[in-house]
Amino acid sequence: MTDTSQNNKRIAKNTLLLYIRMLLLMVISLYTSRIVLNALGVNDYGIYNVVGGIVVILAFLNNAMAGSTQRFLNFEMGMQDSNALQKVFSTSIHIHVIVALIVLILGETIGLWFLNTNMNIPETRITAANYVYQFSLVTCIANFLTVPYNATIIAHERMSAFAYLSILEGVLKFSVAIAIYYSPFDKLVFYGLLMLFVGLINNICYATYAYRHFTECKGISKQINKDKMHKMLSFSGWTIFGNLGYILHTQGIAIIINMFFTVAVNAAQGIANQVNGVVQQFLSNFLLALNPQLVKSYASGDIEAMHKLIIRGCKFAFCLVAFFIVPLVLETPTILQTWLGVVPEYTVIFVRMVLFILLVNSLSGIFSTSKGATGNIKIYQITLTIIGAFHLPLAWAAFALGYGPEYSMYVYLVIVIILQIVRAWFVCNSLQLSKRRLFSEVVVRCSLVILIGSILPALLHMYLPTSLVSSIITCIVGMISVAVSSLFIALTPHERQVVHAYVEKIIKRHER
Incomplete structure (x- = not known):
């Protein structure tokens, strides 16, 4: 069996595992969102989303460092150097401790000041918003400290x-939703506290799993490897720069919307982000299975295999x-009403625009990983x-001229299209x-x-x-139509044979 065949099977197996997990999580997540919205109310739901947005902006370093750590781990695996692998993990631990301290300082100074002086939050809820902010900040710090462990799990596939x-x-999270629904306490504060506990439990579980299963996670060196740290920070520096831009024109827009409109509009945006998160998770799971193979192919010098993977x-x-x-785009109003x-007002247009943006942006993860594998970013x-x-200044200008909050999404869609062209180039x-x-x-x-997959469901919708x-x-017709179109238009005959063989294998396994 060739290495390529083994890699393809590994990608397919890992993707299947992740999608089974996501089907379960999707049902739980969507129902949980409904309970939380009904328990908190539109205004408190909006407050939770916009306050969380401030912490996400402070945590922009998190995604950048996670991608950097995974890239270096995968590269050393491709080179089959266990000693270098150990150095990468130890160095990443040292880096993340430093980053966590920086975020804590920024959060308790600039972030706290901004929350209390510039946000459009009802005066009666500002104390609750501060509690939620502190809970979110602690969760953010915990996430930083466990990034190297999560990256190691992904790197090992x-x-x-x-x-x-x-x-x-x-x-x-579902248990938390039920708890706040019947809680006699301030529901917003109680929700923030319980979500902190969920985050801590989740991080402890990931770190424990990595520690028990991977040798590089056990012997953390107290000495800092300056050469390895320089290389990782050099790579991460530009990734951080890129992530800062991304976070500012995604999470930052929630803050600008809050400055011009009410927290009810933030609630609509938060619901749109929930839908985006569910669909994005399906895509992210596929990328989790594919990304390590892209980096390993480049590290081993097999560029043609990398082209095929891209x-x-x-x-x-x-x-x-x-x-x-x-x-989802065709039936957004009915789906939201049922769900x-x-x-809240503006939710339908926000959800539809988020989905259009997600479709255009679906290739960005593969392009970013492929470019990141070269190290020259x-x-x-x-x-x-x-x-x-x-994005931010154009959205600000639109709001200042009297346009509605949905115009921020129109601007973003145009920018995302341009970004995809530049990434591909x-x-x-x-x-x-x-x-x-x-x-x-x-x-x-x-x-x-x-185009072809949309014809039949569009006619039914009309x-x-x-x-x-x-x-x-x-x-149902829409999903079948897109699936059939994908199978016979997007895939080559060889790729269809691979898919058919894999599905047939799964069916036979369940028949036994």
Whole structure:
């Protein structure tokens, strides 16, 4: 059996495990959101989302450092150097302790000042908002300290750990929702406190699993490896720069919306982010299974295999998102009404725009990992950050001119399209990947998938009477239509054979 065949099977197995986990989590998460919204009310739900947004901005270092740690771990695995692997993990621990202290200082100074002087929060709820802020900040610090352990689990492709532990997290969050619904205490404060406990339990579980299963997590050196730290910080520096731009024009927009509108609009945005999070998790699970193989292929010098992974990964990522986007966009009003009961103003347009943006942005993870594998990301990150930075001032200008909050999403969609073009250009030039090949095999095929796959469900949406049954029929037909279009338009004959063989193998295994 060839290494390529083994890698493909590993990716398929890991992806399947993660999707089984996500199906369970999706049901739990969606129902939990409804309970939380009803328990907190629209205003407190909006406060929780906007206060959390401040902490996410402070925590922009988290994603950057996680990606950097995973990249260096995967690279050393590709080089098969266990000693260097140990050095990478120990160095990442030292870096994350320093970063956690920096975030704590920023959070208790700039972040706290901004919350109490610039946010549009009802005066009667400012104390509760401060409690939630402190709980969120502690959770953020705990997340920092466990990033190296999570990155190690991903680097070793132990996706079953994420499957089981994430299910535990989902069950805990559901329990929290039930608890606050019947709580006699201030529901917003109690919710923030319980979510802190969920975060701490989750982080302890991940760290414990990594410590028990991977040798590099056991012998943390007290001495700092200056050479390794310099390389990791050099790489991370530009990743941090890029992540800062991304966070500012995603989470930062929640703060600007709060300055011009009310916390009720933040609640609508928070619900849209919930939908985005569910769909994004399906895509992220696929990338968790694919990303280590991209870096290892580059480290081992197998560039042609990396080209194939990029092309195949882009197509699968787009089709996986399209599978959900088509029915959700068409039936957004009915789905939200059924899901939430009470639908805050602007929620429908926010959800639809978030889904369109997610579809366009579905390729960014693969492009970023592919470019990151080269280690040369300075110009790449500067360019993306400058383009992304236009989101906040353009949205601010739109609000100042009297336009509604949905215009921030229109601006962002245009920016995301430009960012994808720039990402593709950098990746093709860095890895000698043909632009014509990427365009014909990914852009053309994926565009046909979304166009052809949308025809039948769109007709049903227009001509069937508005009802829950009609929405269910449209959603089912939409998912089938996109799946069939993906199979016969996006995939090559060889890729269809691989999918067919894998599905057939699963069916036979269950028949035994």
